[in-house]
Amino acid sequence: MTDEGQFARMLLLAVDAWRYGTRDDRQQHDLQRALAEALRVAATRSGLDPARWRRQEAGDGLFAIVTDESAEPKVIGPFIRELDEWLGRHNHDLRLRARLRLRVAVHHGVTLPAALGYAGDAPVHVCRLRDARAVRETLEVFPEVNLVLAVSEPIFDGSVRQRHTSLAAKDFTRVEVADPAKQFFATTWVYVPGVTSERVGACLGTLAVSLRFAGAAAPPPGFFEQVLRPSFEAVGVAAPDGEEPTFRVPAELAGTALTGRWLEEVRTAVTAHCPLARIAVGIALAPDPAAASAEAAELADAEPAARLLAATDRGRIVIVVSERVHEVVVARGGRLVFPESYRRSQGKTGCWIRVPGHSVPPEAAPGPDSPPAGREVPAADQSFSAMTHGERSPILGQSTFTAPVILGDVHRHGGPR
Template sequence: MPDHKEFSRVLFVAADAWRYGGRDGRQQAELQEALVDAVNAAGQASGLDPASWERQDAGDGFLAIVRDNGAELALVDPFVRELNAWLARFNHVRRADTRLRLRLAIHHGGVVPAACGYAADGAVHVGRLLNSDPVRAALDAVPEANLVQVVSESIYHGSVRQCLTDLYPEDFTEVLVDMPGKGFRAAAWIRVPGTSAEQLSSLTGPETLAVCVRRPDLPAALADSVGRAALASFDAAGISAVEKISNWDNDFVVPLSAPDTGSRVLGVWVDHLTRALAEAGCPAMSIGIDSDVAAARQLAASQAAAAIFAGAADAPPVLIVSGEVHRRFVAGSSARMVAPESFRRVGTEPESWLRVPGYSLPPEPRPDRPAPTPAWAPASAPHHGPVSNIGQATIHGDHITGNVYRDGRMA
């Protein structure tokens, strides 16, 4: 049984060579030697001592524990920079299929010495990041790249986001490492030296967005109006090649042919759609957006949207996006009309984010307030009593039409 007194928090560095298994014995031996030389040279050039690292070698890579408390900043920035430069020189005279290309993961977490190496969460976490689909996809997406770097949440927030290195937060692309079969789910940040975060996001993210515009009790006559309004809004926002895939919930697939298409969908298109729905007399719509059609439908039909309809007097449209879409197109975005600060997180399993156009923050659900009467509902019975006007409101006895403002605020 591990001795809890031996528990400590350390830095983890893990590396894996690209397409190692498909090489012959001589090529594998050359690659192993080159990997050791690359790490030693990059470590020495960045003020580190790789010889002092506790390493578990695996032929095509390694897991190393770095106990130097001052090593984190050097590992995240100069070590990776020097490693990339060494690999560039090594690969310059080699055929594309014989190059040494690396996935490199860095994490700060717990460790306990164990019979077969190390126990506790740290070694597992860095291994999951190293072997995750987004990291593999990044290296495949940039064939000229020598390495892809991935850092855990603890590293990103502790070093990068605090601007303690020469790297900037916008140099990294946030991804979700989701391995349900292994019970692992965590945020991570990836970077390919020489490739901008925007380029990397467009290469490694989904190639399409699924959009669902929905209102469960919408009459058939208005459903066609919603579909036409949504399609016209895509054209108005400069988004082409949109495919309508269903006539039931007004579902659309948007090809992401340019890096800014997703941001334009969440910003300019939502603005055009909001105005078009208001003109069509059906503003109370929910809009779900994800990379998967079924997930977009679930978002549009979620309880979070229904709660907004019941809690906001003016029954505005509601935009709900998945965690993946939020991370890729909303978080940290400066795109026109996206406004990251106007989104509120409404779920964790799965994660989703909500925005109500026209509100700086989405209104909180108000279960004590009845749901608004939709624009297509039959007119209510006339009210009797004295008629008077206050500002933008008309009072018919005990019934008020419009908004009453008091001291500049709506009563």
């Protein structure tokens, strides 16, 4: 450790026990002993030496400067796995409220020894990440898990994303942390052992869907009975109650299950039962349920979706997802989720658009020069290499054209269109 006032950039670990204050004196005594043993065993088994750590302890957790050489890859990987395994054995026969469950945060930055412990922005930062509302809520949302790990953006970008750790980037979920009262705003990346990042991303916020029907104030007759409810049943999830066009998505339908399988079931049912319906589907993710619903409705009503629906007199579905949904779910891809099929909106609304059946959403130019309804003509002097999706056609090459003819490497999913 450095002398007081000397500059040093250190790896920082902050740990806190779940619901410590609700326990009686004896329970707190036993929990502290178990916590100390859990950290000692996990550190030793992962090749770290906890005796070298510089600690600032509290009854329900600790702040530690990890001084081991090359500690970062060991902490973000073996240490977390060993800690989760120890906690799993310890908690096996305990009731939920008696279990030892932990919030763990990791960061690195400048740290100075001070009269009452350690000073600097970095110690504050790592403790604020550990105590962030979203990190706390993770243990409430997933009662079966033993711990949640939150790493700072520098740790994620410098170590996890660069594959210096055995925990992969795809296993983490990005979370924006905001505490206006303390003037603290940051990005953290959350990992929950045994829970997919998609499910974490969906459950840390509320997913909401909003449906808008072009040319009609209400959905087509039978839409909820023939399309919406069967689409939820097809993916094994109970449909939302009522017949409101904007609804919150059940937690079980997280991530790509919503943007992939469920949307495909909706599309199939619409084709069968409402072949002329033109529907905009807005999907949003926000910490507050009301905010998620409002944003989903705004996306479904947004001008880009309206123009694409107005450009055709045939049946069509336009999917509009928020920046957050695209980042957390779509960009990672998955079953029936094709990131390359989304196009960023050029309008004021921050969103991404997909039109099923098109490799890239068609442009619907506004104004008097727009193509007539039912006919989408690419702009002149524009080169295309087209892709739809399953059956592969011969390569015809790339060409510039003004007629609605596709020349290129054509792929189809689901047979000829």
